[in-house]
Structures are given as C-alpha cells and as structure tokens.
Amino acid sequence: MIELDHPESRQTLQLYPAAGCCAVSWRVEDREFLHLSQPLDRFLREEHTGGLPLLYPWANRLRSDRWSFQGRSVDLKGMPGVHRDGNGLPMHGLLLRWADWTFSSEENACTASIEWSDHERLMEAFPFSHRLQIEWSLDGKGLAVTTNIEARDEAVPISFGWHPYFVLPGVAREGVTMDLPSLFRVSLDSRGLPNDHSPEPMPAAIHELSQRAWDDCFLGIHDGSRATIRGGSIAIDFEFLEGWKAMQVYSPEDADYVCLEPMTALTAALSDGDALNCIEPGESFTAGFRLRVVDRS
Template sequence: MKPQETLPTMADDAPGQVAAVRTHTMAAGDLVCVFRPEQGMICTSLKHRGEEILRLVDDMEEAVASGRSVGVPFLYPWSNRLRGTHYEFNGRVVELDPDSPWLLKDWNGILCHGVPWPRLEWSVLEATDRLLRARLPWSRPELLQVFPFEHEVVMSALLDGLGLTIETVIVATGRDRVPVSFGFHPNVGLPGLQRSQWRLSLPPMQGIVLDALLLPVGERTDLPAYDDRLAGLAFDHGFAFVTDKPSMSITGNGRCVSLDFLTGYPFAQIYAQPGMDHIALEPMTAPADALVTGEHLPVVEPGERFSATFRLRVEATDPSLH
C-alpha cells in the first residue's frame, strides 16, 4: 500500500456529494498503521503481522456521521464527562449547548468527549513512512464557542518496531491561559481469542469514585495491581496513577497489546463491557469533569506549551505466531 491514498466520503457541507479523504499509511517491523490525518488525525488501523489490533473500525462512514469513538480518536478539548452545561475558567463562563452538533453526549445525555473527532480539521506538516505530524488551529467560530481559548494543537505519530507513539502538544499562541483536559480512546483487542480469555494487567492505582452518572464525587480508593483474566469484568471507570510511566496491557493468543503512559498522562479511563470484543485503555491529562471542578487541571500560560505522550505497543509473546 502506498503511504498516501484518498478514500471517498460524504462532504460535510454538501449532503449527497462525495469528498476525498486522504489517508496515510506507515509501516515498521511487524506493524502497519493507517491515519486519516486531515479528518480528526485519527488512527483507523494498526495491524500486527497482518491482523487488526484496533476495533470498531469496520464502518467508518457511520463513525464519521456519528462521531463515535473508533480506532484511536483524539478527545478534545476534554475527555470523558462534564457535569452540567457550562464551565468557568480564568473568570470566563462558557455556556454549552447540549444539542449542538459540535458536541458529543453519552447515553445519559451527559456532555462527553468534547467535539466530534471528524469535525477537527488538521493540516499535515510532515508525512513519511514512519512519521506523521499535523496541526490543528483552534480558530473556527464553532470551536471557539465550545472552548474560547486561543491556541493550536500539534500532534506527532511515530511508528517503530515497538509500536505507535503519539505526542500531543498544546501551544498557547495568544493572550489566553489554556486549560488542558484532553485524552485519547484507543479501542483495542486480541485477534483470534474471545474477550473472556484475555489477560488484563493493570498497575497499582487509585480508583476515582463515581456517582450514578459516572461523574467523580471527589473521593478515591487505593487499588492493588491486577493481573488476571478479563473474564466478565465490566469497566467504565476512572483511575489516577501512583507510579511513573505506568502501563496497562491485554495478553493472549501469542500477543501482548500495551498502553504505555509515557509523559503528561497521570489519569486514565478503562471502558470494557461483556459481550464486546474490545477494551479501551484511555490516557487522560486530567480527570473527568476537570473543566468544571478545576481539580488537577493543567494550564498552559500564554506563549508556553504543554506536551503529553503515550505509546500503543504490540508484541508477539509466542515465537511461532505467524
């Protein structure tokens, strides 16, 4: 496959017309990945020795229309849920319209995951067979209505023999202080093995106590490390790390898929439901609802920058894996 190709998709502003969406393919060692760099800067495929590791990527047309989390989407300007329909930062109150097509909601009608990823229009800065860099200027009126802080985002995706490393940099380009509350939602699975047989490994963490709407109540509980079968466990929980550069992983059928939290991600969310063939191990720069509570909310001062990096690592644990 060529490093760059175009795929047809429906034009956002012209229903019934077809627009070209550029994809970019990178390859290294046993891994091949595909991005849509200008449409969400989303990774839509990560294959290890020819088998797909990412999940929910079979119907990209529907995913683009709905904005739902597939592959490895960027959750911006906040990840997870917000309590209510407004937040206040630096003396500015931001009112949000829950019915806006520029905002996502969960099944309870709670604002969740910020702006739909297909509406984030990136410009490619560099594209090679191992590296993809793109820039998102936060300048559209619709974006500023949701998050009225002048800045830009630069994302770099590097593929090597270990996995896919994604660095995200927030640059405060104007006079605004910029709150940081983004994350990613990597949906992964193990080919050829039922979910109940996957082995889940988690580091010691603090569990963030949630209410009935899955929003934090301000309490935490200490949790030991976990290393056992996923079995019938269900997750939609937030966690705070207590160690440096932690990792989470699933292992089985000759493979290990890990999420390495390298820098800038002291929090995580895990989403996994029985009956689904995927798990989401989600790096987060701040806990859920941080824009509302202000708790553990990083801030970029004017002229400064914030950087966060994670790695999606895929390894063969069985030498005979073809």
C-alpha cells in the same frame, strides 16, 4: 485517508482526517489491533467512537453544559459539534468528526495541527487561543502518539485524552487479561461522574476482562507507567510516556474489545474546577504514549 508504514516492524496505521484524525486501523504483521464499532463507511458518516480517537479539549464527560475557567464562562447548550452521552452530558470533546487540519507526513510519521483561534465554532465552545498538534510515529518500538498544546496569548486549561479501542486478534474475551499498575480507583455515580468519595488504593494486579463489565476511572498514572493487555501469546503493551494523570478502563459486558484511555485530567475536571494542568501564554504542554505488540509464540 493517510497511511503510515514501517516495513521493518511490519506495522501500518490508517488515519482519516475527516473523522477527527482518528486512526481506524493499526496492523502489526498483518493482524488488526484496533476495533471499530461499525463498518468503516458507516463509522465515517456517523459520530461514534472507535479505533484510536482524540478526545479534545476534554476527555470523557462534563458535569453540565456550563463551566468556567479563570473568570471566563462557557455555556455549551445548543452549540454545534458537541457530542453527548445518553444522559445529554457533553462527552468526548469537539473533534470527533472535525476535518479542518494542517498536515505534514512522511512514510512512517505524520503531524496534524489546528490553530484554534482560526475557527469560530471551536473558540465559542473552548475560548482559549492555542495550537493543537498531534504526531503519530511508527518505529521498531511500536506506535508513538504525541499531543502538544502551545498557548498563544492566554492561559489554556489541559483536560484532554485518547480513547483507543483494542482487540487481540483471535482471542475471545474470556482469554483476555489486563495487567494494571498500582492506582487509585475513583468512585463514579450512575452517570459515570466522580462523586465525593475518596479514591480507593488498588495494588498492581492482573485482572480477567471477562469477570465483569468495565467502566472504571483511575488516578495515579505517572510518567513511565505501563499497562498490558494479554491473550494467549499476544500482548499490547501501553506505556504512558509523559503528561498523563488518569486512565479510564472501558469494556462493556460481552464486548470483544477493551479501552485503556489515557487522560490528562480526571473525568469532569474542566466543569468541576478540579486541579488542572494549565499553561500560561507562550508555554507548551506535551503528553505522549507508546503502543507495542509483543508476540511470544
């Protein structure tokens, strides 16, 4: 376990390298703002999402095991390390419990990286040579998470995301609201995959979390977009710093958590051949977000 600390803002962050570098705890003034789906020891043994996990190299689902990019075809059937949803679709990428990272850390910041081509299993499932680097940093403005991709000798498609599970300590679901920016709601089928309907404009608004279950995909995220989760005097401010195109909002009925998931591409974009960011050999791509707790009590 790696723990980062920023005494001035009374923040601590706990990361577990063996759990795909997932953050399992983010505490501000000794209050927990991340949700785990199960006790920590069980969470680390099993392949569930919770806390603040990276979804890489694809966020959310793929439409099938087979996909291609610039003439290179991949079939994920039977490959180890591919997490799947209840319908058997590849989901959440390849790194949920990946343990082989290179680390560098200070008191309030940490970087973790993977040289992709050093790992045969990863190259079989996503055959593009590149370096992945993540940086977590605590400061007076909150928690910043930055993901950087550097292409080596070939082009690399960009379709990753993050899946933070947020809780507001002491606030029941009925007291939580979400302040979302102006977006475009993407119509999803029963498997959670985009269908052929045009995205529906959705004006900026405040939504009550308890009004329904949420598993909604949105386009229209831009650099500097913000979303806020509020309850009583406490709020989590989510700032999309750079690099994001889409967001998934996830909160099952009666859940005490809500997920605001930044994504660099739409769900299933890698398998659908949708417009993707792509970096050429030697180029890099960066996506970052910042989380900040605001207490107005």
